[in-house]
Amino acid sequence: MNHKKYTFLICIFLLISNSISAHEGGHGIPSKQWELTTNELFKAHFISYENGEVWLMDGNHSIQTFQITDFAEADQKFIKTKNEFIHSLNSRTAIQLGSQSLSIFDWALIGFGILLLSFSVFKLIKQKTVVYLTHGVLGLGVILIVSCKNVNSTKTNNLEVPENNVAEMRAFFERFEDVSTHSDENYLYVSSNGLPDHDMMVGITNWQQQVPIKQNYTGDNSWAIPTHPKMAEHPLSTKTNLLKGAIAVAVNGIPIFNPLNNRGEDANAIGELDNWGGHCGRADDYHYHLPPLHLQDQVGAWNPVAYAVDGFPVYGETTDTLDEYLGKTNPDGSYQYHTIKEYPYFIAGMRGEVQLDPKTKAPENQVYPQPRTQELRPALRPLRGAEIIDFKFLGENSYSLTYSLDSKEYIINYNWDSEDNYSYQFINPDGSSKLETYTPRK
Template sequence: MKNTLLAICFFLLNLHLFAHEGGHGTPLKQWELATTHQTVNANFIKLEDNDVYLMDAHHPVQVYKLSDFSAADQNYIKAKRAAIQSLNNHHTASESQEGSNSSWWLLMFGLLLLGVSVYKLRKERKAMHFTYGILGGCIVTFVSCKNTATTGISVLQVPSHAVSVMQSFFEKFDGVTTHADSTYLYISSNGLPNHDMMVGISNWQQQVPINQNYTGANSWAIPIHPKMAEDPLSTKTNLLKGAIAVAVNGIPIFNPLNNRGEDANAIGELDEWGGHCGRADDYHYHLPPLHLQDQVGEGNPVAYAVDGFPVYGETTEPLDEYLGKTNPDGSYQYHSIEEYPYFIAGMRGEVQLDPKTKAPENQVYPQPRTQELRPALRPLRGAEIINFKSLGENAYQLTYRSEGKDYIINYSWDSTGTYTYQFINPDGTTTLETYKEK
């Protein structure tokens, strides 16, 4: 009996060891940066969307553009990516087959022990023969549970989007254009909505909305083939930087919490449309823009989250802890509620995080870049924005009230990237500031 148990343990141990091979180290490669004429010693991690990820000897991840490298290194990077993709595909298939074979042999072994136990008990009614049966039953149960868990992963798969349907919502708005590749739908806009802005803000950092270059390689990207995440990211403790969704009018939507973890709506930072400006004078929402339902129609999404799932208005149907629901066809969608967290309580889909950011001020990658034109200013205590209007093409007027007096900012920009700001005080005196786009 002792020898039998030792043989069983040896079999199970070897089965595990055969299924998992060890790794090996990789020496650092010297890279030549053609744009700066510098060299970098680091390991290649991946190439994605023309961004090259390298890790140096101290393990920090650095991100470069493919065009930063010499022609020889660019060819090496492309070849390395192709080799890694091929290897990953091979390993995935091999591991799947190996796992299947291991489970099959383990199941057969468990059934064999059960059979031996039954046979021996018929011949000799000794307690030791129950051991075979108990061990065999445990093995069969373990394999069954493992296979059930593995099968359950397929439930996380959701249908891909019809690109033409997604495009139809965004292209209802003037100035918003889209294009797609096999992975993403790209949304381009100038970052300015076709509605008024800023009115109603009582906690103001003296930013005013200007145009943004969300075009070309700097467009917003929404996954066409979303996948359910096994460990969704809570938006209470993550993603306080960058957008978590893009409205169908091409305006990004940030976490309802600002980068200090405060409810931006509750402390008066948002206008009547749920938006305000960031440090780069970039206008964005912090609330789901339900006012866009007038243009897209009831029952249609007002935004798409950066994990690929659409965002809808309020519903009477039950929602999960992430403020979403799964539809009969397996698709998933977020909905809005009136109180915090308002929408997307957790990022239900898989996302890639920018390695240069850390929680809670981390952000999803890829993320378009904004360019700061003016120095970031501090909140103007007691000021409330009471009026905002267009003065013509690329020209606006913002009026705010402070201590019972009205102040006016007239600003505009031209085709050369020159921005002019005129500040008019209640007594009629003015100051002028000019900035040039970098």
């Protein structure tokens, strides 16, 4: 066999290798149109089928579950056939080599490379012909290609990270008064009244006339942080997702929302945030839109200021190189986010796996579970030209907010009692006032 034929044979072998090792459907998960027994049609990706339950994922990464009997007969047959095929793929024989998995075909390729390398060495010694050195290099190349392919595959598919130290997490949160925690096998639950121990609202120049009141983030309505985080195969960009709900919880029990508001605007850039990176939502719920770096004064710059809802901690600024999600992987395999001075500030993408609320759609989707807030007063419009210049704690459950409008000062004094009766006194610059009272709907 001459040199050209030999080289051609190697190329064919490598092409066959690449073809056989490719998975069905390429690198994406094919979408399919599904039909329910109610004649409803929708598109989603097939995830799995087990014990009569079918798991699908729509284009917004929301996971939905159905009973197989919910589907039309043709789709039921498709699900069962697809499931059998997946199980057959997972049961194929593989040989373990250290932490990697080599298929029989990969071993055959390596054997072929070794044979080619040995043959060339033997011929080189016997006949001292340079052409056999080329064959040896080709044989070595086959071995290296197969080895690198498996190393890269191992790196890509290794999505496991160490579980969180729950005791350490609890210690960070419980440094703050009125914050408590409890845990189960999957989550650390953070309970608070939604009010931080620092001043609020001062510095806002784009204000929707909401003022901070307590929230019932307790019991089943607590914040849930995964204690066994896992890297997501397809991380969610926070630029096109999660414009609703929290993406992290600060260690003082205050939720942190996307730096973009629900209209996709940088809330910080348009004056919606106070000097601590927060403001109130429509339910008068105080929350941050920026990482609360001021908490480093209490927890230390070397400790996290928050935990993302995918389970990974959020730290302050760093000189280390960060990935496209503004995070980094540590030597022990753990992952952590860091902050930067400009948008996107932190968590450019949700690096860990999360479950999305099926009732929401991108970009205004949110991670599930998410505590509920209860609107007390009607949602109001922005008060153009107003700037909040003062906020005071007057006593238990009693606050005073002062804002400036047209060079005049207006005051809102408000409080609530033990029965959750809320009173608001609106004081005008001329001393006249108006009183409003509210009671939460049960």
